[in-house]
Amino acid sequence: MIHPKTVQTTAAVAAHYDDLDAFYREIWGDHVHHGYWVTGRETPPEAAVALIEFLADHLNLAPDLDVMDIGCGYGATARYLAQTRDVRMTGFTVSAAQAAYAATKPVPGVDIRVQDWLTNGLPDACFDRAYSIESSEHMPDKQRFFDEAFRTLRPGGLLGVYAWLSKTDPRPWEVRHLLEPICREGRLPSMGDEADYAAMAEHAGFEIQGQADISDRVRKTWWICLKRVAGKIVSDDRYRRFLLQRSAENRIFALTLVRLLVAYRTHSMRYCLLVYRKPAGAGEGNRTLLASLEG
Template sequence: MAGCGASTSTTGSGRPGARRLRRLSRLQPSEACVDIGCGYGGTARRLAATREVGVIGVTLSAEQARHAATHPAPGVEIRVRDWLESGLPGGSADAAWAIESSEHMVDKPAFFAEAHRVLAPGGRFVVCAWLAETGASGWKVRHLLEPICREGRLPSMGTREEYAAMARDAGFEIVGYEDVSQRVARTWTICARRLARALVVDREIRRIGLAARNRIFALSFPRLIVAYRIGPMRYGIFTLVKVDPAQQG
């Protein structure tokens, strides 16, 4: 895995829409769901409202949880927890998703193992992840992947093959995979333009955006766009199912 320094934050750009996530996870009314690395709870609220499901969101950020509490929604509960020690009962969820949060997990096999434990047999798990190109050459690692990890505070980025192996080892069946890298590259280009425009016209955004922590990540915008466009970085969406032992031969 390409990697460097550890982190507990999430960036949240280029995220797939709730409609795509709803389709991939095949959500049904009254199902119990888990949003792993839920951020401010936007996806959880949308899916709870449109599919009438119950969602427990897990985040490490007390600030995100406080913000979510100011925007309560029926069927949504946001908890401040480390996913690797979620405390959720085994077999208690029908579906789960992780949108750009697995990259921030130091122990990625444990990330998959905990999802497998929490899901009921037949439960669906959608993982949307920043991935490293398989066999990326040395200069791509040194000048693109490692700086992006460092500036984005990611412990590592795995490849598609590494994620697939970890999912299977945890007991999941891979039923789908999508590479949406080019679409995400366009999103990052739009984000960069909007940020540049906002920094010019909005003093408050200038103050927040130029804070040391945010400034470091903003430097990665051009790098991210290049990495997605020329290939060393991929955006993959895995659709997984916890195999029901009763249906195994």
């Protein structure tokens, strides 16, 4: 597990997204996550939806399921799944700015809350499915992230996690120049590898359903973001003022975009879909586990 030189708290994560709220929506759009390119010719919005569909298919989302979006951002994924898969969605975000924006786009069956997942206060076994899209990285206590997912899922329920992961045994220069700064600048309390996540999930009680490394299918996201940021710096004085504002602690994230692109190019970082299953209760039988997911 890689840890940043300075401690990153949940409050720092919330401040990061509140501070960069307008910039995130202008650069990323409502879906604050990677895109998934199959042909390479998809538009960014198409790629963003493809990432959601890839997840939904591997969680076997069906009508009338209760689904939790852990770290829901602006609620765009929750809204999309409620409308296309006819599921009931609950989303948690620690960013008041994100929740306020989500409230401007209400959709039946979608409930977005400003709430820390690690202290969610939900009853046991209240969801059929749960997922985290690039939010587990922001959890100060990743074991509790898994423990709470296990507790709140019903027996037989599935947890899907899209995660930024470190390669196994990164070299010192990769940690020093890429992975540690990405954690520190991106407000990640830690970054694990696939084995770390598997160990925490199994400790919580989950069975490993499968995994898919889709790093090569998503890394185009960072080229697009860098080009958009560069264009905004040239054309929009707000971006130049923000980058020159010394009191703006999160302005460093512009540099992090470059580090992320290099980290994917050098395979120092991986982007994976990890799927875990809460074992079925007595009398429900056992399902065959998948060794891997089709990429």
